[in-house]
Amino acid sequence: xxxxxxxxxxxxxxxxxxxxxxxxxxxxxxxxxxxxxxxxxxxxxxxxxxxxxxxxxxxxxxxxxxxxxxxxxxxxxxxxxxxxxxxxxxxxxxxxxxxxxxxxxxxxxxxxxxxxxxxxxxxxxxxxxxxxxxxxxxxxxxxxxxxxxxxxxxxxxxxxxxxxxxxxxxxxxxxxxxxxxxxxxxxxxxxxxxxxxxxxxxxxxxxxxxxxxxxxxxxxxxxxxxxxxxxxxxxxxxxxxxxxxxxxxxxxxxxxxxxxxxxxxxxxxxxxxxxxxxxxxx
Amino acid sequence: xxxxxxxxxxxxxxxxxxxxxxxxxxxxxxxxxxxxxxxxxxxxxxxxxxxxxxxxxxxxxxxxxxxxxxxxxxxxxxxxxxxxxxxxxxxxxxxxxxxxxxxxxxxxxxxxxxxxxxxxxxxxxxxxxxxxxxxxxxxxxxxxxxxxxxxxxxxxxxxxxxxxxxxxxxxxxxx
Numbered sequence: 001x002x003x004x005x006x007x008x009x010x011x012x013x014x015x016x017x018x019x020x021x022x023x024x025x026x027x028x029x030x031x032x033x034x035x036x037x038x039x040x041x042x043x044x045x046x047x048x049x050x051x052x053x054x055x056x057x058x059x060x061x062x063x064x065x066x067x068x069x070x071x072x073x074x075x076x077x078x079x080x081x082x083x084x085x086x087x088x089x090x091x092x093x094x095x096x097x098x099x100x101x102x103x104x105x106x107x108x109x110x111x112x113x114x115x116x117x118x119x120x121x122x123x124x125x126x127x128x129x130x131x132x133x134x135x136x137x138x139x140x141x142x143x144x145x146x147x148x149x150x151x152x153x154x155x156x157x158x159x160x161x162x163x164x165x166x167x168x169x170x171x172x173x174x175x176x177x178x179x180x181x182x183x184x185x186x187x188x189x190x191x192x193x194x195x196x197x198x199x200x201x202x203x204x205x206x207x208x209x210x211x212x213x214x215x216x217x218x219x220x221x222x223x224x225x226x227x228x229x230x231x232x233x234x235x236x237x238x239x240x241x242x243x244x245x246x247x248x249x250x251x252x253x254x255x256x257x258x259x260x261x262x263x264x265x266x267x268x269x270x271x272x273x274x275x276x277x278x279x280x281x282x
Numbered sequence: 283x284x285x286x287x288x289x290x291x292x293x294x295x296x297x298x299x300x301x302x303x304x305x306x307x308x309x310x311x312x313x314x315x316x317x318x319x320x321x322x323x324x325x326x327x328x329x330x331x332x333x334x335x336x337x338x339x340x341x342x343x344x345x346x347x348x349x350x351x352x353x354x355x356x357x358x359x360x361x362x363x364x365x366x367x368x369x370x371x372x373x374x375x376x377x378x379x380x381x382x383x384x385x386x387x388x389x390x391x392x393x394x395x396x397x398x399x400x401x402x403x404x405x406x407x408x409x410x411x412x413x414x415x416x417x418x419x420x421x422x423x424x425x426x427x428x429x430x431x432x433x434x435x436x437x438x439x440x441x442x443x444x445x446x447x448x449x450x451x452x453x454x455x456x457x
Contacts, residue, residue, distance in 0.1 A: 011332055011370045015363055018341065022356055030355040037349035048305055120304055120350070121311040124318075125416040126403035127352050157352065165352075172405035173352070193412040196315050196419030201412075263312045 035160075042163045046133055049119040111145075111231065111270040114138050118265050119163060128171040128194060132267060135160045143229060145270040150258035151235030152176075152223050153267050166267065169236060170200035170257055177227040178204065178236055180211050181220040189221060189236055189255065199259040202237060207251040213239045221255055231270070286335045288446050289327075292439055293339040296323050299435075300343065304350075314416075318424040320347065321392035324362055325432055326439045328369020329378055329387070330450055340366040353402065361398055365391055379451075381433040388432035389425040396421055 005013075022030075100107050116138075120131035134140055136159055146153040146166045154174065157167040167174055174191035185208050193201045204221060213219045218238045223230035237255035245252050303319045310317055323343050327336035340362050348358030368391055376383035400408075400417065407413035440450055 007332070008370055008374065011337075012367060014334065014337060015367045018337070018363060019360060022359065027355075033345060034349050034355045037345040041346055041349070044301055045304065048301065052308075121308050122316070122350065123307075123311045123314060124316040125413060125420055126399060126405060129352065131350070167352075172407055192407065193410060194314065194416055195412040196416040197313055200314065262314055 038158075038160055038163075042160055045119045045131060046162065049117055049133060053117070109225070109231065110273045112273060113147075113268040114140065114271050115266060115268045116164075118267065121262075123168070123170075123194070123200075123262060125194065125196075127173070128168040128191070128200070129157065130154070130166045130168065130264070130267070132164050132166060132269070133162070134269070135162045135164045137162055138269075139271055140164050140269050141271075144272075145223075145230045146267050147234055147270060148260070148264050148267045150260050150264075151237075152230060153261065153264060155229055156269065164269070168200075168261060169202060170194055170261060174202075176230065176236070177224040179222050179224045179232070180207065180239075181222050183208070183211065186224055186226050187221070191257075193254070200257045200261060202255040202257055203252065204239060204255050205245070205250065205252045207239075207242055207253065209244065209249060209251060211242065211251065213242050213253065215240050218256075283446060285333065285448065288443055288448050289331055289333065289335045289339065291446065292326065292331070292336075292443070293342070295439065295442070296326075296339075296343060297346075299323060300346065315423055316420055317427060318392060318396060318420060319428065319431075320362065320395050321365060321388045322428050322431060322435060323347075324365050325369055325384070325388045325391065326436050328366040329373060329384065330436065330440065331443075332366075332370045332373065337363065337366055353399075357402055361395060365395055368394065384436055385429045385432045389429045392425055392428050393421065396424070 096108070099105070114134060116132040116134040118130050119133050122129050122131075130153070132146075140156060140159050142156055142159055144156045146155060152169055154166045154168040154171065156164050158165045168191065169176070169189075170191045172190075172192045172194075176189050177186050178189040179185070180187060187207050188205045189202055190205075191200070191202045193203070195201075211219065218240045221236045221239055223232065223234040223236055225232050235258070237257040239253045239255055242251040242253040244250075299319070300323055303317060307316055324340050327340050341359050344359035344362030347362070348356065351358065369387070372387045376387050378384060396417075405413075443450060
């Protein structure tokens with residue numbers, strides 16, 4: 001007479017059966033399931049972020065009038081400074097356009113900024129990503145650059161209907177072309193070292209041998225448009241020391257990233273302006 | 283209410299815990315640490331209500347957690363289901379009435395799951411001391427928090443089931 005199966009054996013067989021089904025499930029169905037699970041929970045994460053905003057609102061409401069007036073005065077000073085800088089920027093833009101037309105050069109890619117609140121932060125030892133509160137509904141696409149006041153945040157790794165996932169520059173999977181400030185030669189940046197309780201760092205390689213970085217005079221690592229994602233000149237991080245690579249031709253070093261990356265609350269996605277239909281023919 | 287209905291309510295409770303853990307991690311990111319509470323989501327399903335519906339809910343939780351992470355599709359579903367199996371295996375090897383046993387089994391489950399993540403994350407940072415430092419920080423934090431929370435969380439769910447008319451203590455352990 002065959003032995004009766006124990007409860008645990010039955011459970012094991014059930015698990016094995018489920019895993020077998022999953023193994024033979026077509027990839028497109030697995031992909032669809034992943035998207036469905038993401039979209040299913042996205043409203044809940046968005047709702048939580050709205051609750052956070054509401055709490056911040058009530059915290060701000062508790063400020064005294066005198067504190068708000070002080071903040072208002074400070075803001076108006078900042079506004080005045082930025083208005084002056086805008087005028088300067090307008091002048092420089094016109095100058096760039098004039099020179100581009102004069103030398104018949106291709107123009108720089110133009111972007112508009114789509115500001116989005118951060119809904120979720122996943123900064124683990126294995127991946128570093130943010131979920132933001134805008135998706136396909138705002139024209140965001142995979143691969144677009146994401147920035148904040150401190151420089152580059154990362155790039156959009158996946159887009160949902162109402163949310164997007166941003167891979168941070170501190171993520172071990174992140175790679176980008178970069179420049180040392182004031183130097184046109186490209187270098188390679190990759191994210192990676194994220195020690196717990198400390199600011200994140202990245203790595204830079206293929207740095208020309210004549211570049212010098214010291215603790216007293218660190219060099220700024222900026223983004224490069226060579227990768228086709230970021231515009232030129234946005235801060236990636238700071239390099240405090242460089243070591244020669246084994247071949248002696250290049251140097252490698254550690255890049256200190258902005259510590260505000262860990263608690264950024266609002267970011268801007270750089271969405272390239274689509275060329276007008278027929279603009280090239282003209 | 284049917285048993286499956288009661289298990290569905292437990293699933294909703296665990297779903298709430300899942301979102302709370304995400305919210306907590308939002309703030310913990312300030313200190314560059316992440317709290318992994320995966321074993322806590324599954325322990326009750328595996329250790330006390332090992333029915334087919336609880337396995338399906340475990341797979342659902344795995345699907346939800348996996349969709350928010352960049353790992354290959356299905357890693358979390360498979361991992362959570364295996365973790366459920368580990369807790370079923372624990373049923374006859376620990377005393378489920380003993381808080382230390384339940385706490386230790388859950389912490390070990392979390393440890394195993396994080397070791398699986400080390401193997402399957404695909405970043406190949408095994409040579410970096412910073413990576414292992416970060417991993418050990420998260421492992422220590424997560425297992426300590428899970429050790430502290432596992433028993434109260436299971437007891438709360440047991441009492442909750444009791445109020446719904448299902449006395450788990452009165453049932454003999456499954457054979």
